[in-house]
Every structure is written in C-alpha cells, then in structure tokens.
Amino acid sequence: MSRVLIVGAGLTGSLCACLLRREMRNKVQISVWDKARGPGGRMSTTRPPDASSHSADLGAQYITATPAYAQAHHSLYSELLSAGVLQPLDALLEGLKQKEDSKNYVTPLGMNSVVKHFLSESGADLFFERHVIGLYCRGASWEVERMAGGSETFDAVVLTMPVPQILELQGDLRRLLSVQQKQQLDQVVYSSRFAVALFFSPDVALSFPWAARYVSDNPCIRYIAVDARKRNIDIPGCGPSLVVHTSVPFGLQHLEQDKEDIQPIVLHELHRLIPGLPQPNSIKCHKWRYSQVLTSVPDCPGHMTVLDRPLLVCGGDAFSHSNFDGCVESALSMLRVLKACL
Structure with missing residues (x-):
C-alpha cells in the first residue's frame, strides 16, 4: 500500500484526496497535513468566540460556475448540491458584475463545508498544526520534516500550498527543480x-x-x-x-x-x-x-511534476486559475499523475 501525503487542507488538497480514494480505494494510505488549526485554506469560515452570532466566511464568498465548467464538472456540482453543501445564491449582491449565463452558489454551512465534505469522503488521516518545512529524497521515498520537530516518510508527496511557501521549503526540492521550472514558479503573482x-x-x-x-x-x-x-x-x-x-x-x-x-x-x-x-x-x-x-504558472496543465520516482507533484490554483473550478482542474490533473505513478 502506497503512503501519500497531501500538504494543504484547502479545496485542491481535499478534492485530490477524495478523488484519489475513489479511484484507488484501499491501494493507498492518504494523509493530509495543514499548518492551520482546521480545514478550509482560503475557503475559511470562522466562528465567534461565544457562538451567539452566525459564522463568517473570511475567504471565498461564493462559487461562480460558467456554463462550460458547469458541464465539465457537472458530477461535482451535482454531488455538492445533493448533499446540501451548495445551494443557488438567491440574494441581492449589489454592484456584482458577471456574465448573465453564469450561476452563483452559496454554502449554507459556510465555505469550509465544501472542503470538509471532500475530506470526509477521502477517509484520509487528517493532521492540523503540522507545518512542513523540509523535503528530503531518501531513495524510493520522501522524508517530510515538520517545524515542531520530527519527520515521516511517504512514497508520494503532493504540495498544494501557495507557490512562495513551496519555494521556501528546505531540503532537495529546489535542487530538483529544472531551470525552466524555477523560472515558471518565479512568475507567479x-x-x-x-x-x-x-x-x-x-x-x-x-x-x-x-x-x-x-x-x-x-x-x-x-x-x-x-x-x-x-x-x-x-x-x-x-x-x-x-x-x-x-x-x-x-x-x-x-x-x-x-x-x-x-x-x-x-x-x-x-x-x-x-x-x-x-x-x-x-x-x-x-x-x-x-x-x-493574478499571474499563474505559465504552460502548466494544472500541476507541476518535480520528480517521478519518488513522486513529488505541486498543484493548486496557481497552476490553473484562481477560483473553484481552477482548483478542481488542478486536482483532476494531479489525480492522473498519481494514478500513473502509483
């Protein structure tokens, strides 16, 4: 059984974990680490200290689906709507400018409920307040170092945090990046x-x-x-x-x-x-x-493979575009790489 670590419990990481579980069932052991205290990433929902007020979405506010993506990702939209995680936006958004044929969706339980849904479906081992600071190639596996001390070994590692945080990692990652890959990552804004x-x-x-x-x-x-x-x-x-x-x-x-x-x-x-x-x-x-x-990684189909064996792949909206469907596109592209390698 292959041990896979997904770093980042945002939308891309949670959906990647969910899709990998559905495709490979019991052939993989999936762990998800995030340095925050809970899931969501930029789909963050926060609660008041005394629970006397409604929760609040601090990051993404709603999801906009173009007709093309509504069709391409129909199964995911249908799943979230059927589960009650999404519902059509039916409220006045003053000053909103968008194409008439796009549809907006909101989350009754907050934006992080989308991430929680996919994490629940993934059956992954979830660990929060685990801040990854280093990646070291050890033959056929990766040794992943934590800020709090200690390390663990995995057969494949998926990085979904923002690109500047990827480039800050200690160890072998920067050595393994090609000149072209470094130039591509440096262009992200x-x-x-x-x-x-x-x-x-x-x-x-x-x-x-x-x-x-x-x-x-x-x-x-x-x-x-x-x-x-x-x-x-x-x-x-x-x-x-x-x-x-x-x-x-x-x-x-x-x-x-x-x-x-x-x-x-x-x-x-x-x-x-x-x-x-x-x-x-x-x-x-x-x-x-x-x-x-604002500026994504050029010429990348939703991911960047740093090393095939052992697999190290980077993904997220920086490798596609910065919205719900961009994260979905990245997760789908990383799933294809994971299936091929594992």
Whole structure:
C-alpha cells in the first residue's frame, strides 16, 4: 500500500484526496497535513468566540460556475448540491458584475463545508498544526520534516500550498527543480487583502437591503456581506455577522503591517460607509498574504511534476486559475499523475 501525503487542507488538497480514494480505494494510505488549526485554506469560515452570532466566511464568498465548467464538472456540482453543501445564491449582491449565463452558489454551512465534505469522503488521516518545512529524497521515498520537530516518510508527496511557501521549503526540492521550472514558479503573482468579521448580538438587526455589496468608491474597502443573508439561512438565537474585504491596492500597500494596525483603519472606513452601525460583540481580522492568483504558472496543465520516482507533484490554483473550478482542474490533473505513478 502506497503512503501519500497531501500538504494543504484547502479545496485542491481535499478534492485530490477524495478523488484519489475513489479511484484507488484501499491501494493507498492518504494523509493530509495543514499548518492551520482546521480545514478550509482560503475557503475559511470562522466562528465567534461565544457562538451567539452566525459564522463568517473570511475567504471565498461564493462559487461562480460558467456554463462550460458547469458541464465539465457537472458530477461535482451535482454531488455538492445533493448533499446540501451548495445551494443557488438567491440574494441581492449589489454592484456584482458577471456574465448573465453564469450561476452563483452559496454554502449554507459556510465555505469550509465544501472542503470538509471532500475530506470526509477521502477517509484520509487528517493532521492540523503540522507545518512542513523540509523535503528530503531518501531513495524510493520522501522524508517530510515538520517545524515542531520530527519527520515521516511517504512514497508520494503532493504540495498544494501557495507557490512562495513551496519555494521556501528546505531540503532537495529546489535542487530538483529544472531551470525552466524555477523560472515558471518565479512568475507567479498573488493579490493580498485583509478581511474583517464583525459578530453582533442576537438583538441586532441590520436594516440595509442587500446581502452583499461591492464598493467602488472607497480606497480601503471593496466588499461587504451579511453572511447569513448571503447564505439565505436564519438560525434562531444567532446574531448577524458582517464580513469586510479590503481592496487589492490597499492590501498591497499595507502588506507588511500587522493586522492589529489595519483593523482600526478598516473599521473607520466601514463606519463611513454604514453610519450608525451597531457595536459588535467581537471582531476578527485576518491578513490574506496570498489571496487570489493574478499571474499563474505559465504552460502548466494544472500541476507541476518535480520528480517521478519518488513522486513529488505541486498543484493548486496557481497552476490553473484562481477560483473553484481552477482548483478542481488542478486536482483532476494531479489525480492522473498519481494514478500513473502509483
């Protein structure tokens, strides 16, 4: 039985684990490691400290399917809709610009429920707060080193974290990359932004009509959403949550500042946009250093194979494009490589 390690419990990693289990059944032992405390990656859903408010999506907000991808990935969309993980978006998103023939979907339980679904289907051994810092080629296997100390050996390793984090790994990876591969990886560019979630008490009612709003005339804020309204859910006894995303230029300008310094700036601008906003019970601010891929790896079909034996393959939206279907395309392409090698 081959031991496969997937590094990263985001959408690409979780779907890759799920598809690999379905294709190879009991022929593989799958482990998924992530340095965070829970699954989701950039499909992150956070909860208030006292559970008195709705949860809030700090990363991806909804899924947009073009007609071509709705057809190409029909089985996955159908699976998620049948399981109740996805449902059509049926709320006012003020300022949204998109093609008329595209469809939007939301997640009643939060965006990380998509990742949780695929991880559950994968039957993988899940380990969180496992930060990979080194990869060492040991004959027919990989020794994977953790920041907390210790290492484990695997027959194949799949890396799905952002490209800059891949390039920071110690050990044999950079030595094994060809000159062309290094040049390709160096071309990847990400946008950066801050996200702030405000959690309100159950007696608070937010009176504005929209579920989400795109802001075009503010130097700091680009997007605001009432999460429960966006998801079309109402949990009795739960107060509303409000999610704010900064613009890409603002994120780039303040990238090296601590989120604690940025939170007051975002809140000040929010109160200018929504005067009289009630006082929240709690606030959470998050810095997305790697938010969306602006420039992906050129000439890569969803993945990059660094070594065939033992297999080391890199994937994620940086190797396709930065949305749900881009992650699906990457997972499918890595699945073909894994099947061929294992």
